[in-house]
Amino acid sequence: MALTKTQIAELKKKLDRLHQMLLEEVRDELEASENEQIAELLGHTPPDSADFSFADALADLNVAMVDRHIHQIRDIEATRQRIAAGRFGICVDCGTEVDFDRLMAYPTAKRCLRCQQQRERLYAHESTPKL
Numbered sequence: 001m002a003l004t005k006t007q008i009a010e011l012k013k014k015l016d017r018l019h020q021m022l023l024e025e026v027r028d029e030l031e032a033s034e035n036e037q038i039a040e041l042l043g044h045t046p047p048d049s050a051d052f053s054f055a056d057a058l059a060d061l062n063v064a065m066v067d068r069h070i071h072q073i074r075d076i077e078a079t080r081q082r083i084a085a086g087r088f089g090i091c092v093d094c095g096t097e098v099d100f101d102r103l104m105a106y107p108t109a110k111r112c113l114r115c116q117q118q119r120e121r122l123y124a125h126e127s128t129p130k131l
Contacts, residue, residue, distance in 0.1 A: 075108040
């Protein structure tokens with residue numbers, strides 16, 4: 001059963017709220033990483049190598065969090081394009097409908113649950129480093 005207009009409107013609102021929240025978090029994380037956190041760590045007189053190492057690790061963590069949020073924002077934008085094109089709620093692999101409950105839990109889902117599980121099984125070890 002295809003998504004109703006009401007369901008699509010509800011999912012659009014959810015996407016809008018998620019998008020706004022992610023933008024605010026990115027802005028907050030960038031401001032914090034540029035100002036307070038590193039300044040506090042390096043405010044010791046004199047800073048030692050552990051302070052510099054910790055500041056570097058904290059900066060890397062902030063970059064990773066910002067990168068993850070930006071990836072999620074791009075997923076939301078791609079989802080909006082699928083909505084505009086009338087392809088939202090259709091699995092990109094098998095062409096069946098993606099369940100509304102799945103979309104409510106994960107509104108940027110591109111695959112039905114069966115195809116997503118299969119993809120995760122196939123590619124689960126793809127990024128695992130090998131010696």
